[in-house]
Amino acid sequence: MTRRSWIGIALASSLFTACASGGPMDSLDPQGPIATDIDGLFRLTLNIATVIFVLVTGALLYATIRFRDRGDRTPEPKQVEGNARFEVIWTVIPVLILASIAVPTVDRIFKYTSCADDALHIEVTGHQWWFEYNYPDDGFSTANVLVIPTDAEICLDMTSDDVIHNYWVPKLNGKRYLVPGQATVLLLRADEPGEYWGQCAEFCGLSHAKMRARVIAMDPDDYADWLSSQQRPASMPADGTIEQEGMNLFLGGQCVSCHNISGVTASNPALATGSIYGPDLTHFSSRDVFAGATLNHDDPGAIESWIDNPPLIKPGSFMPNIDLTQQEIEALAAYLRSLD
Ligand code: HEC
Ligand SMILES: [Cu+2]
Incomplete structure (x- = not known):
């Protein structure tokens, strides 16, 4: 094989790396109601786009083959430029399609970036290059690992201490900015106990790639135990150790x-x-x-x-x-x- 075909194969196979499944940050593997709902929007859009792709590509192929130049035998196809009825049809149909995507999308944006009164509030502060978590009702602060109870609405009250960061735990919700001097809100909800991985999703300086997050969801009982263990002061080492x-x-x-x-x-x-x-x-x-x-x-x-x-x-x-x-x-x- 030529060198060029080897290069072609190498480039093409690199596309398959996007197909890896079971990754800890797989955004097509939603967990919990919020991410599942957002995933539904993605599938809706994908389905609509697939139908349009098939119809448009099919029509294009049909026209290319059916009306190809056959020399003198080809009669000029009928020209429909400026036909008012067609113009209206192909304006109205895309408007309806876009509306059917836009309305549920905008609805979810507002729904998942605002909190109910009874949500559990946790403050998230972005720092270069780590996430700080404050539990204001319980009076302690922790970092990097966010612990939440399952089956509860968690309201993250977010801000940044330095530059713009972005909080993204793909299996639980979409992304949201943390902006210095501003408060933003993101909802999380996990149904199953487990570990969910996240990543700062806005370039925020040298170690941006090393600004990750873990969310650990626990059964409410385990969560209560965890809360009380975090509230006690630090263990004291014994003398002479x-x-x-x-x-x-x-x-x-x-x-x-x-x-x-x-x-x-x-x-x-x-x-x-x-x-x-x-x-x-x-x-x-x-x-x-x-x-x-x-x-x-x-x-x-x-x-x-x-x-x-x-x-x-x-x-x-x-x-x-x-x-x-x-x-x-x-x-x-x-x-x-x-x-x-
Ligand atoms: C000038 C401020 C500063 C000093 C002094 C400092 N640290 Fe840190 N430390 C930080 C910052 C900022 C981070 C977060 C770094 C990151 O993750 O990017 C950190 C992270 C850590 C962590 C990881 C914590 C976690 O949960 O991620 C440990 C452990 C730690 N420091 C221990 C120490 C010890 C021990 C000393 C003294 C020898 C020390 N630090 C001195 C600022 C400081
Ligand atoms: Cu960041």
Whole structure:
């Protein structure tokens, strides 16, 4: 085969990568009523478009073959330019088709971006490059992993701390912007307990691709347990342990100027000024992913390499490389692991 056909095959086969199924962010695999309803709109539009495609392509093929140039034997086909009746028909039909798509679409846009009074409110703040979640009724803050109860309407009250971000958990709803100085709202509802993946969907700087989200939906009972576990202050390490050494490093070094640990850093004045700050670490190890949901707690050495050199892992990260020694890193990592 020629080089050109190899290139053709390579390009064509790359199209099949779009056919992968079972991906954690498959937008054609809706879960929960909102995403399913939106999926219905997609299918409606796809069906209408398919019918139009078949009709138009069929008519085109028919005309091309039926009226092709047969030399002298071809009579001039009948010309219908300027026919008022045809003009009206092919204006009215597209208007009706577009209306049948536009009306339900606009209806859903308003429906899924406003909240009922009894919805559970959770505040989402976008930061370069992680999502912060505040549970205002329960008085705590967490990051990267959003925990919600199943079968409940969750109202996300969203804003951004720096640039425009976009919250997108494809299996639960469409995308919505987080805009500095503005409040936007997005509804979520999951029927089944499970893990749903998300991603910041607006380019927001160097580590945009590493700004992911996890939504964990729990049965209401498990959710209640989770809430009470998040409300307690951080676990205290026992005297003389490596965890305690880590805590002292945390409190004595720079970490404390950017991170809150309830019951440990409670009175830190730097946090109150709200300058650059990072995720709340009170229950850090209760979350199975961190650093914008891109690193896994269970991966050996993940915590160590993160605190060793954050910008190496997330380019541009606002958590600096503090030049810690190996011993300091190990103590800090042990302390972080104890924050359950
Ligand atoms: C200048 C502010 C700043 C300092 C100082 C700082 N951090 Fe961070 N930290 C951040 C920011 C911002 C993030 C979020 C980074 C991201 O995901 O892009 C973060 C993320 C983290 C995370 C991941 C949390 C999560 O749930 O994603 C851990 C753990 C952490 N920092 C520990 C530490 C430790 C330990 C120290 C001290 C050695 C420290 N940080 C010092 C700002 C800071
Ligand atoms: Cu973003």
